[in-house]
Amino acid sequence: MKASKGTSELLAELATIGEDPRGGVTRLLYDSAWRQAQQAVARMMADAGLAVAIDEVGNVYGTLAGSDAAASHVLTGSHIDTVPCGGHYDGALGIAAGIAALSQLQLQHGQPRRTLEVVSFCEEEGSRFPLAYWGSGNVTGSKRFDGALAAKDSEGISLREAMIGAGFEPDAHRRSKRTDIGMYIELHIEQGEVMERAQCDIGVVDAICGQRRYFVAIEGRSGHAGTTPMAIREDALAAGAEMLVWLRQAAVEQGDGLVATVGKMDVSPNIANVIPGKVRFSVDIRHRDEAVITAFCERTFEAFNEAAARHSCGMTMSCWLNERPAPMDAAIQERIARIADWKGYSHMTLSSGAGHDAGLFAPHCACGMIFIPSQGGISHSPLEYTAPEAIARGTELLTELLYQLAYVEESHEEI
Amino acid sequence: MKASKGTSELLAELATIGEDPRGGVTRLLYDSAWRQAQQAVARMMADAGLAVAIDEVGNVYGTLAGSDAAASHVLTGSHIDTVPCGGHYDGALGIAAGIAALSQLQLQHGQPRRTLEVVSFCEEEGSRFPLAYWGSGNVTGSKRFDGALAAKDSEGISLREAMIGAGFEPDAHRRSKRTDIGMYIELHIEQGEVMERAQCDIGVVDAICGQRRYFVAIEGRSGHAGTTPMAIREDALAAGAEMLVWLRQAAVEQGDGLVATVGKMDVSPNIANVIPGKVRFSVDIRHRDEAVITAFCERTFEAFNEAAARHSCGMTMSCWLNERPAPMDAAIQERIARIADWKGYSHMTLSSGAGHDAGLFAPHCACGMIFIPSQGGISHSPLEYTAPEAIARGTELLTELLYQLAYVEESHEEI
Numbered sequence: 141m142k143a144s145k146g147t148s149e150l151l152a153e154l155a156t157i158g159e160d161p162r163g164g165v166t167r168l169l170y171d172s173a174w175r176q177a178q179q180a181v182a183r184m185m186a187d188a189g190l191a192v193a194i195d196e197v198g199n200v201y202g203t204l205a206g207s208d209a210a211a212s213h214v215l216t217g218s219h220i221d222t223v224p225c226g227g228h229y230d231g232a233l234g235i236a237a238g239i240a241a242l243s244q245l246q247l248q249h250g251q252p253r254r255t256l257e258v259v260s261f262c263e264e265e266g267s268r269f270p271l272a273y274w275g276s277g278n279v280t281g282s283k284r285f286d287g288a289l290a291a292k293d294s295e296g297i298s299l300r301e302a303m304i305g306a307g308f309e310p311d312a313h314r315r316s317k318r319t320d321i322g323m324y325i326e327l328h329i330e331q332g333e334v335m336e337r338a339q340c341d342i343g344v345v346d347a348i349c350g351q352r353r354y355f356v357a358i359e360g361r362s363g364h365a366g367t368t369p370m371a372i373r374e375d376a377l378a379a380g381a382e383m384l385v386w387l388r389q390a391a392v393e394q395g396d397g398l399v400a401t402v403g404k405m406d407v408s409p410n411i412a413n414v415i416p417g418k419v420r421f422s423v424d425i426r427h428r429d430e431a432v433i434t435a436f437c438e439r440t441f442e443a444f445n446e447a448a449a450r451h452s453c454g455m456t457m458s459c460w461l462n463e464r465p466a467p468m469d470a471a472i473q474e475r476i477a478r479i480a481d482w483k484g485y486s487h488m489t490l491s492s493g494a495g496h497d498a499g500l501f502a503p504h505c506a507c508g509m510i511f512i513p514s515q516g517g518i519s520h521s522p523l524e525y526t527a528p529e530a531i532a533r534g535t536e537l538l539t540e541l542l543y544q545l546a547y548v549e550e551s552h553e554e555i
Numbered sequence: 556m557k558a559s560k561g562t563s564e565l566l567a568e569l570a571t572i573g574e575d576p577r578g579g580v581t582r583l584l585y586d587s588a589w590r591q592a593q594q595a596v597a598r599m600m601a602d603a604g605l606a607v608a609i610d611e612v613g614n615v616y617g618t619l620a621g622s623d624a625a626a627s628h629v630l631t632g633s634h635i636d637t638v639p640c641g642g643h644y645d646g647a648l649g650i651a652a653g654i655a656a657l658s659q660l661q662l663q664h665g666q667p668r669r670t671l672e673v674v675s676f677c678e679e680e681g682s683r684f685p686l687a688y689w690g691s692g693n694v695t696g697s698k699r700f701d702g703a704l705a706a707k708d709s710e711g712i713s714l715r716e717a718m719i720g721a722g723f724e725p726d727a728h729r730r731s732k733r734t735d736i737g738m739y740i741e742l743h744i745e746q747g748e749v750m751e752r753a754q755c756d757i758g759v760v761d762a763i764c765g766q767r768r769y770f771v772a773i774e775g776r777s778g779h780a781g782t783t784p785m786a787i788r789e790d791a792l793a794a795g796a797e798m799l800v801w802l803r804q805a806a807v808e809q810g811d812g813l814v815a816t817v818g819k820m821d822v823s824p825n826i827a828n829v830i831p832g833k834v835r836f837s838v839d840i841r842h843r844d845e846a847v848i849t850a851f852c853e854r855t856f857e858a859f860n861e862a863a864a865r866h867s868c869g870m871t872m873s874c875w876l877n878e879r880p881a882p883m884d885a886a887i888q889e890r891i892a893r894i895a896d897w898k899g900y901s902h903m904t905l906s907s908g909a910g911h912d913a914g915l916f917a918p919h920c921a922c923g924m925i926f927i928p929s930q931g932g933i934s935h936s937p938l939e940y941t942a943p944e945a946i947a948r949g950t951e952l953l954t955e956l957l958y959q960l961a962y963v964e965e966s967h968e969e970i
Binding site for chain 1: 807821
């Protein structure tokens with residue numbers, strides 16, 4: 141029997157695939173680096189003694205069949221794709237740790253009761269096509285992808301063409317949609333700096349935050365910066381600035397993990413000596429509780445309307461993205477915390493402000509997410525880093541959790 | 556003796572030169588429309604019985620020689636160039652009214668004591684080359700134009716090439732610099748809506764405002780909109796928004812005609828789900844009193860520094876334009892008001908928030924500016940409009956003022 145490879149070793153292998161001359165790794169859905177990476181993952185799974193399968197959109201599975209064929213499966217994993225010049229850990233960690241965990245479990249405990257699977261989702265980032273969660277969305281059916289095959293990348297290549305180019309002709313592989321998954325567990329880097337600041341080993345994710353994104357358009361009246369007295373201005377940017385100050389203050393007062401961000405703002409005509417006639421900005425609001433988001437967005441709309449009126453401007457606020465919060469299973473959270481205590485790892489409960497594949501599973505089955513710290517909170521960057529010791533702790537915790545869920549009879553209610 | 560043409564008639568003729576297919580008129584320094592316009596102005600001056608001369612940069616003068624050769628001259632006029640798709644009144648009004656006034660004065664009163672001149676400045680707007688006030692700046696010597704001949708327009712043509720193309724070879728015309736001007740009087744549209752709102756016929760300009768323009772650069776730290784709690788953000792745009800709110804509030808509280816404008820703002824990386832790491836915006840501050848501007852700018856710098864510090868951001872504020880206020884001559888202001896009273900025109904004193912050729916003369920001689928209303932305050936637009944009755948009132952006032960200054964012995968102290 142081979143010695144099982146550790147997570148860091150597998151991660152180091154994946155880090156060599158898609159190295160970007162600008163730094164970091166770039167593996168975009170169905171491109172050549174992506175294909176190499178999924179082939180490498182399939183080899184790693186086979187080397188770990190798992191049965192390898194690939195589905196119609198390119199999700200790669202490694203399976204350790206359980207003794208109870210009637211029991212729903214326990215799935216772990218994450219996504220193989222990256223943003224351009226992404227880091228070595230985002231996504232890849234959950235796949236590598238899943239392979240290492242299943243390999244270890246099989247070596248130590250043999251066949252599980254429930255079937256254990258590790259998945260390398262083909263896509264989560266939406267970096268090449270405007271289709272985030274193409275992998276887990278097709279597996280769960282949580283997301284509608286109407287017209288997706290006609291979607292084009294920045295070079296005008298359609299998703300259909302890209303798929304065929306990567307060997308995914310229609311009906312060449314098994315269907316993506318699964319209905320036999322009873323639990324989904326994902327290990328991921330935090331991509332924030334909350335845990336690092338708290339010097340905490342393990343993050344127990346209580347929910348993946350819901351997000352609403354808006355565009356706010358303010359319509360004022362442009363005018364001469366020298367000849368228009370302050371009192372008669374209809375300055376769209378002055379109105380916008382009041383909205384931004386209100387938004388930040390309201391988010392800070394709300395507390396409880398709510399975040400509100402204005403990341404994009406465009407001013408028109410954007411000339412130093414012309415009063416701005418139009419301003420358009422984004423608003424991104426996230427929280428783990430849908431009711432909190434809804435109430436906060438309603439207050440925001442009212443406050444923005446008042447600010448616009450103070451400046452005699454018009455205002456529209458249009459929602460273009462509304463992702464509901466995805467609560468993680470309470471019993472699994474409890475179990476993660478208990479394992480951490482048992483192993484002597486410090487732990488904290490936090491919500492994930494970023495989206496993850498686990499969010500797509502949450503409406504369908506019990507989900508758990510384990511975070512380990514990101515150095516400096518940096519992610520989506522070649523500078524993304526998590527120390528090998530932290531990775532080892534995350535892998536140990538994941539392994540024990542999967543053991544309890546798949547091997548121990550009384551470990552968890554059937555879902 | 557010919558009947559003298561009125562201002563509106565001359566304006567209508569000028570409005571046909573440089574008609575832009577996009578609307579309005581476009582006459583850029585030394586281009587073909589500009590040349591036609593200055594030729595037309597020269598013909599109008601000659602038709603009005605004035606001696607025509609052109610200087611080395613293309614300023615066109617019409618002169619009515621006075622009997623007292625030792626007395627300094629009284630000059631009136633404005634600029635012939637326009638912004639792209641400009642209106643019919645900005646600049647052209649002062650030239651047309653000056654020609655009409657001198658023509659009328661000669662017909663009615665014959666030779667003046669002081670020499671009276673009307674000028675059509677070649678350039679004021681800075682639309683083709685980055686050289687605002689190329690006309691009046693060369694006449695007064697108020698502005699340094701180091702390296703100007705090498706300046707290039709948007710098509711890569713240098714000012715030197717453009718001048719030669721328009722017939723201004725070196726030494727082909729008389730020098731621009733004048734030292735014999737004792738008074739400069741300019742009639743102009745307000746380019747704001749203060750007079751229209753006050754239903755006022757005549758604006759007595761007390762000063763052309765000084766302006767300072769800054770770029771403010773805020774350096775924060777970009778981060779993930781979902782995973783970065785509000786408390787640890789270094790959000791450059793949140794800091795910027797506080798600065799803008801402070802600036803507007805401070806300007807409103809200052810009152811007394813001070814205006815402060817943020818017209819341009821650029822956010823980086825300007826992505827909806829990324830906390831802005833950098834923001835750069837313009838600040839434009841204007842007032843008629845230099846001490847007020849200085850004090851206000853100092854307070855602004857302090858307040859901006861505090862706002863940056865509250866968000867753990869860095870801040871730099873760099874001044875890239877500093878034009879001092881240009882006070883108009885008090886005796887001439889008084890005279891304009893008295894003439895308006897006598898003619899039954901309503902009048903008000905106001906400062907010009909926009910720059911004008913008169914600002915270049917103010918350090919050298921006594922200056923007066925007369926405003927007439929702009930419909931809706933609209934300028935630099937094909938929609939610029941001033942009613943013929945308002946133009947007639949402005950021309951009558953200008954004519955009487957020039958009469959008093961150039962014909963009446965005791966009218967004004969020698970300057």
